[in-house]
Amino acid sequence: MEEENDKNPETTVAPALISVHPTHKFVSAAVGSDLRVFNLQESCVVTLADESGGHKDSIRAIRYSANGQLFVSAGDDKLVKIWATDSWRCIYSVASEKRVSAVGISNDGMFVCFADKFGVMYVVDIEDHNVEDGVTVIKKGVPILSHYCSIITRLEFSPDGRFIVSSDRDFKIRVTVFPKNPVNGAHEIQSFCLGHTEFVSCLTFVGSQKYPLGLLVSGSGDSTVRLWDHTSGSLLDTCYVGAQAEFLPSDGKEEDILPAVTDLCATPDGSLVAVAIQSFYSNFSLPGLMLLRCNQSSKTLSVAKVVSIPGETFIPTSIGAASSAPVLWMVMGASGLHVSESASLARVRGISGFSTSASESLDLETLVLEDAEIPGGELLLQTLQGKLSIGKEAFSAAAEAVKTAMRNLLIKKQYSAERREFRKRGRNDMKGKQ
């Protein structure tokens, strides 16, 4: 296993993130500590209003509330910022003891949940939306549950709001009853969805009017996407995406290490799930996405199609979509780079036709959008990418960084026995014992 360069802790490589407003009003991207928002409706850049001047370290999680009124960003600066999307002012700021790894917003917009590096999940009550203009209210989080000694990678609320689901790096998914008064803790575990054999990196719910309770979909480093009945914890189906995409190490010498699933996004009716796949160890990666068909009556997942991005080695680090528009947004990027031009890079692409899979026999009509065709056009790309065009050299340098960023995020650092002993020397309780 590679060892991270301990000498430069400031140059942590963090993957770029993207999040889309539910009614396609805005698209946000986070690259390092930089939060960039574009107003699609009015085709203009959004200026963020924050007294403290934004995040001071890598942003690790962003998302919009289900009703689109709120936006949350959080990360390594141990701050959770809650923004009102009408004014794009930071209305609440929550300090966390440790760096934040995931955020979630309850469906009714009353609570924000976030998880820290100790595996503890906190809840913040933001019911009192009527805030004074211009003042960021400081709030405090209350711990409600924890994944002992594990890092929580995702938080998702079930469509009916009854449950909060949390996934961790130790292969587990916990489904907890989200109570009326979560500040008293969320103690009742509904189920554990156990089956993954590697870190669980992403979660999403598939639901529709016909199946309002929804089913849970998870992606993992074990190269599978799994479908669960979250109320019972039972595994309904497993899709071996890595194997299906025919990922084999090019030189044949390495072990058959299948690529990891890094992000998921479902259509509003839950019939299609877009899957981002990345190989951490070999140079073979799927430039693009895989689309899975989800059949909620037969409770199965199957590969519908592979969408490859021609012309560039585009490996998405984050994907997202609005419920109102059939465009799947993707970003590939990382911050903390050692490239001469800049310390970060982000490339945004879009795929149209991301909507209801009408029939299993028909081919999906998805189209990779060129820069000129993407909603918001060049101005959007300029805003979210930081610059319009990215040189090929910078791009390939970034590809390595992206790999490192995702790997560090999801896989626990392995130290050799020697290095572990060396690190122990710094511990206070070991001093004096020679």
Added chain:
Amino acid sequence: MMEHEANANPSHSKITGLPRKRFYRARAHSNPLSDSHFPIPVSPSQVDYSVHYPQLFPSPDKFDGSKRIEFADVGCGFGGLLISLSTVFPESLMIGMELRDKVTEYVKERILALRASNPGQYENISVVRTNSMKYIPNYFEKGQLTKMFFLFPDPHFKEKNHRRRVINLHLLDEYAYVLREGGIIYTITDVEELGVWMNSCLKGHPLFGAVTKEELEADPVVKLLSSATEEGQKVARNGGQTFQAVYRRIVPYVSNCEMH
């Protein structure tokens, strides 16, 4: 035959065939935060009953899930409690969970030796090396256990280490998950501060309710808490005091899990 084997294997007593503790020395403390490398079942259905209870489940295919582990001794140490409980509840399957490698080996050897010298007995107990603070849901289904034991757990004196205590408000969620409604959690310690801590955690958790004094007096297990284990016997020898907290898994009437 056993004598011949015992001669060849000095770590076991020649007379009783039981393993000698001297050869299984281990520190009292183990770090639950470090990831040791031992196999974990992916899910409770992957727990191999034929490995733990071979007499009862001769092969993995024969296991139909009709009988499942009901008692778990978390941090079972040298196995004293399991061995005492085995004959009191011969129909119940029990398992000890222990983080320390050498100690787990000792308990394994002890159980094997007891089975050999007492045919038909001790077939219902076993031990597994695991980190129960991380992996309890991997071993037990929802509501599977009827009894859970936490005897003389590591006190983790420093305040910054309190989060490593095996009984804390967060982990109680998981213990409540694997315990059946009405199932009992037994805790005991000789460290007063820890005793106060464990009691207040259990009292403050909505899914646990106190067990009455009458019930405690009537429960044959309660006496074993302080007498059955090496740790407990040591405390008694030194004339120390013990602090118990015994609670029942409840479903609260006015659930603070009301739906929206």
